[in-house]
Amino acid sequence: MATQILQPFSAMMDAANQDGVTNFIVNSSYRSDTAQQQLFDTMGADLALPAGYSEHNVGLSVDIGSTTGKMEGSEEAAWLERHAARYGFILRYPPNKSHITGIQHEPWHFRYVGLPHSEIITKNDWTLEEYLSHLQQEKSITTRTQGRAYKVLYYDLQESLQIPVPTTHSYKVSGDNRGGLIVTIMQ
Numbered sequence: 111m112a113t114q115i116l117q118p119f120s121a122m123m124d125a126a127n128q129d130g131v132t133n134f135i136v137n138s139s140y141r142s143d144t145a146q147q148q149l150f151d152t153m154g155a156d157l158a159l160p161a162g163y164s165e166h167n168v169g170l171s172v173d174i175g176s177t178t179g180k181m182e183g184s185e186e187a188a189w190l191e192r193h194a195a196r197y198g199f200i201l202r203y204p205p206n207k208s209h210i211t212g213i214q215h216e217p218w219h220f221r222y223v224g225l226p227h228s229e230i231i232t233k234n235d236w237t238l239e240e241y242l243s244h245l246q247q248e249k250s251i252t253t254r255t256q257g258r259a260y261k262v263l264y265y266d267l268q269e270s271l272q273i274p275v276p277t278t279h280s281y282k283v284s285g286d287n288r289g290g291l292i293v294t295i296m297q
């Protein structure tokens with residue numbers, strides 16, 4: 111797991127435990143190599159995903175199972191379905207979306223995208239692909255989640271080489287693996 115997801119991941123597990131949902135098993139390893147690590151360090155990115163690599167290579171994905179049996183239909187899966195977005199995670203390959211993701215339903219595979227992205231994706235019942243397409247089309251969206259206002263900007267790198275960033279607000283820049291750059295501004 112990448113260090114940036116350790117804190118939200120353990121906060122999520124703590125919350126589940128407090129709700130009495132405790133039978134989680136984590137089957138994920140951070141399969142790193144130098145190039146991916148470099149990209150990851152450079153982008154520091156919620157959405158940085160080098161083309162052609164497994165999501166696990168960038169350390170932003172985690173496979174979560176249930177020790178009670180199959181993940182699908184388990185109490186653990188149900189809890190995550192309801193709460194994961196709050197902690198910045200999404201079910202990366204949901205059912206009935208394999209025509210969009212290209213991957214069959216994986217009830218165990220969660221991906222960290224951070225806030226507010228996880229909340230937007232989950233609220234709209236989107237996949238990451240659908241969200242990125244939406245961003246690419248809208249160029250700028252504003253949203254409010256967990257009492258905080260965000261502005262998300264999308265830049266097509268083919269069009270703009272200069273990215274204005276705010277000096278008065280905290281912001282984060284991520285690549286989207288399709289020639290775009292996402293700037294997330296906390297307002």
Ligand SMILES: [Zn+2]
Binds near residue numbers: 166173
């Ligand atoms: Zn996985």
